[in-house]
Structures are given as C-alpha cells and as structure tokens.
Amino acid sequence: xxxxxxxxxxxxxxxxxxxxxxxxxxxxxxxxxxxxxxxxxxxxxxxxxxxxxxxxxxxxxxxxxxxxxxxxxxxxxxxxxxxxxxxxxxxxxxxxxxxxxxxxxxxxxxxxxxxxxxxxxxxxxxxxxxxxxxxxxxxxxxxxxxxxxxxxxxxxxxxxxxxxxxxxxxxxxxxxxxxxxxxxxxxxxxxxxxxxxxxxxxxxxxxxxxxxxxxxxxxxxxxxxxxxxxxxxxxxxxxxxxxxxxxxxxxxxxxxxxxxxxxxxxxxxxxxxxxxxxxxxxxxxxxxxxxxxxxxxxxxxxxxxxxxxxxxxxxxxxxxxxxxxxxxxxxxxxxxxxxxxxxxxxxxxxxxxxxxxxxxxxxxxxxxxxxxxxxxxxxxxxxxxxxxxx
Numbered sequence: 001x002x003x004x005x006x007x008x009x010x011x012x013x014x015x016x017x018x019x020x021x022x023x024x025x026x027x028x029x030x031x032x033x034x035x036x037x038x039x040x041x042x043x044x045x046x047x048x049x050x051x052x053x054x055x056x057x058x059x060x061x062x063x064x065x066x067x068x069x070x071x072x073x074x075x076x077x078x079x080x081x082x083x084x085x086x087x088x089x090x091x092x093x094x095x096x097x098x099x100x101x102x103x104x105x106x107x108x109x110x111x112x113x114x115x116x117x118x119x120x121x122x123x124x125x126x127x128x129x130x131x132x133x134x135x136x137x138x139x140x141x142x143x144x145x146x147x148x149x150x151x152x153x154x155x156x157x158x159x160x161x162x163x164x165x166x167x168x169x170x171x172x173x174x175x176x177x178x179x180x181x182x183x184x185x186x187x188x189x190x191x192x193x194x195x196x197x198x199x200x201x202x203x204x205x206x207x208x209x210x211x212x213x214x215x216x217x218x219x220x221x222x223x224x225x226x227x228x229x230x231x232x233x234x235x236x237x238x239x240x241x242x243x244x245x246x247x248x249x250x251x252x253x254x255x256x257x258x259x260x261x262x263x264x265x266x267x268x269x270x271x272x273x274x275x276x277x278x279x280x281x282x283x284x285x286x287x288x289x290x291x292x293x294x295x296x297x298x299x300x301x302x303x304x305x306x307x308x309x310x311x312x313x314x315x316x317x318x319x320x321x322x323x324x325x326x327x328x329x330x331x332x333x334x335x336x337x338x339x340x341x342x343x344x345x346x347x348x349x350x351x352x353x354x355x356x357x358x359x360x361x362x363x364x365x366x367x368x369x370x371x372x373x374x375x376x377x378x379x380x381x382x383x384x385x386x387x388x389x390x
Contacts, residue, residue, distance in 0.1 A: 014080025021053025027152030037152025138186025220267025
C-alpha cells in the first residue's frame with residue numbers, strides 16, 4: 001500500500017481515506033494474452049479508473065498543499081490519513097506534503113493489507129470518519145464483488161482475486177463506532193458464469209460476525225449503478241459517477257450548519273447531489289446511469305466548507321427560435337443582476353445558493369416578457385426552460 005498522507009491527531013477523531021482505482025487487469029481481455037483468465041466474463045481493460053481515483057485523491061489532498069483550496073476539510077474531524085492503490089498502464093504520481101509519490105498496484109493482497117490498516121485506524125477513535133472509494137470492474141450475483149488487478153490469475157480458481165464489498169460493509173458496521181462513507185464506482189451486472197459455479201463467490205475483506213451488534217454511528221453507501229446495471233465512462237476520461245461525485249464535493253452541495261459558519265456535506269446531502277447531477281447528465285448521454293444509495297444513522301458531515309455552495313444554472317427558452325431575440329437574466333436578492341444574450345445559446349452560469357429573480361425579455365417586442373421572483377437556487381443544479389407564448 002502507499003501512504004500519501006498521515007497526520008494522526010494527538011487526541012480526538014480524524015478522517016481516514018482509502019482510495020482504490022484499477023484500470024489494468026493483466027488477466028482480462030486486452031491484457032497479457034499469455035495469462036488470460038479461463039473465463040474473463042467479457043471484461044476488458046479500463047482507462048477511466050486511474051483518472052477517477054486521481055480525481056478523488058486530488059480533492060482529498062488539495063487542502064494539505066494549499067489551506068485555501070477546495071477539498072476535504074473538517075474542523076471537527078481533520079484529515080488524518082490517505083492510503084492509495086492504483087493499477088494503471090501508465091505511471092501515476094501525486095504531489096503530497098512530503099513529496100511526489102506513486103501508489104502501488106491494487107492486487108488483492110495489497111487491497112487486503114490496506115483495508116486492514118484502514119480498519120485499524122478507524123477503530124482508534126469512536127468518532128472517526130472513514131472514506132472508502134473504489135473504481136474498477138464490478139460484478140453482481142447475490143452480493144456485489146469488486147475485482148482486484150490480479151483477478152483471473154489462478155487457472156483453477158479464476159474468480160478468487162476479488163472481494164465481496166456487500167459483506168465487507170456489513171462487517172465494518174459491526175467493527176467501527178464512527179461514521180463510514182463507501183463510494184463504489186463499479187458495474188453491478190449479473191455474472192451468470194459466477195452464479196452457476198459452486199465455490200466461485202469471492203470473500204469479504206472482513207468476515208461478518210452476526211453475533212455482534214451494528215455499532216457504527218452512520219453509514220453512507222453511494223454506488224455508481226443499481227443492481228443489474230452498468231456504470232459508464234468515456235475512454236481516458238473521469239467516469240460519469242466520479243465526475244458527479246467530485247462536482248458535488250468541490251463546492252456544489254452543502255447544508256448550512258445551525259449556529260455555525262460552515263456548509264456541511266453529510267451522506268444524505270452528497271447522495272442527493274450525486275443523483276441530481278447524474279440525472280442531469282442523462283439528458284445528453286446515450287445510455288442512462290442511475291446511482292444506488294443507502295443512507296442510515298446519524299447526520300455526520302464528511303466535509304465542511306466556509307464558502308456558500310455554488311449552483312450550476314441552465315436557463316433556456318422554448319421554442320428555441322426565441323432565444324436569439326431574448327435577453328435572459330438572473331438577479332440576486334441583493335440586487336446583483338447577471339444578464340445573458342440568448343443569441344449566444346443556453347444561459348449557463350455558476351452562482352451562489354440563494355433566491356433569485358429569473359427574467360426573459362424580448363429585444364424588440366417579439367414576445368411578452370416573463371418574470372419569476374423568489375426562485376430558490378438549491379445546489380447542485382437549477383435547470384429551467386421558460387415557455388414563450390406565441
């Protein structure tokens with residue numbers, strides 16, 4: 001495993017991060033042909049996971065390099081450790097407070113060791129917060145299995161180099177008293193070859209002792225896909241799920257904390273933002289992607305920001321031919337006006353959360369002006385199409 005950051009609090013809780021991104025699979029299609037798995041399940045090499053994992057690590061580490069940067073900041077529970085494993089066909093390196101470092105590949109042995117260290121750290125304080133992020137291949141039978149880099153290495157047990165994340169989560173709930181966030185960017189398509197093979201099911205990273213009670217304070221599981229569904233990414237791009245996740249965490253979600261000067265992002269707030277961002281992206285995507293989410297327990301903030309969250313605004317007119325003859329504007333409650341010439345296309349702008357007046361006026365009297373007061377711009381997006389009467 002590779003420790004990118006470690007600054008354990010002298011006393012009190014901390015945030016402990018484990019990020020895993022796997023794009024290189026030597027035993028799957030497109031890998032090392034001589035070592036191809038007997039049944040690769042139609043799975044190929046991936047270009048997105050190393051980039052997506054890097055995006056998450058960038059967000060986690062940014063404030064350690066620049067205190068004013070947008071990233072993981074929590075005054076009640078500061079960042080304490082960041083572990084990373086990334087399997088990529090090209091070298092990956094990160095600038096950290098102690099220098100430039102390249103994560104080790106994500107073999108099952110290394111994943112097991114990194115998880116054990118992460119779990120030990122999580123158990124050091126009952127108010128710790130854990131962030132577990134995975135991006136790579138996933139398959140589904142009764143439970144959700146995530147594939148390590150060396151998946152398919154064994155000829156007789158081709159599916160053993162994977163782990164059961166469903167039961168790993170159940171185990172963590174019984175071992176950790178703090179709050180845990182699992183962000184899983186992987187497909188959940190049913191793998192029939194695994195389903196009909198006895199003894200093929202991978203093991204959890206931690207056995208579930210059902211005699212133990214669930215003790216975690218809160219659990220947030222946000223998955224890139226629902227059961228039996230796919231997660232998507234363009235070649236050599238950050239995945240759709242992680243892009244939504246990063247956009248939300250990097251200033252496009254948050255709820256004002258009562259009696260405080262911070263905007264807090266707990267599991268429910270983050271899940272809602274990711275879902276809305278994916279839904280907005282589905283409008284232009286060839287294939288629809290729907291996030292699966294499970295939020296339970298107390299409301300605990302993963303990150304806290306002193307900056308008002310932004311809202312990605314999209315304003316349009318219908319019919320479209322009215323755009324070119326219209327001036328569109330948003331005016332804040334403080335009277336700050338943001339104008340846009342419709343001839344330039346859809347009005348897209350990022351604005352701080354708040355109440356605004358939305359207006360559309362004809363340049364030369366081509367239609368009756370529209371005005372909507374007290375429009376509540378709530379993160380992460382505000383999407384409105386104004387209908388112009390003939």
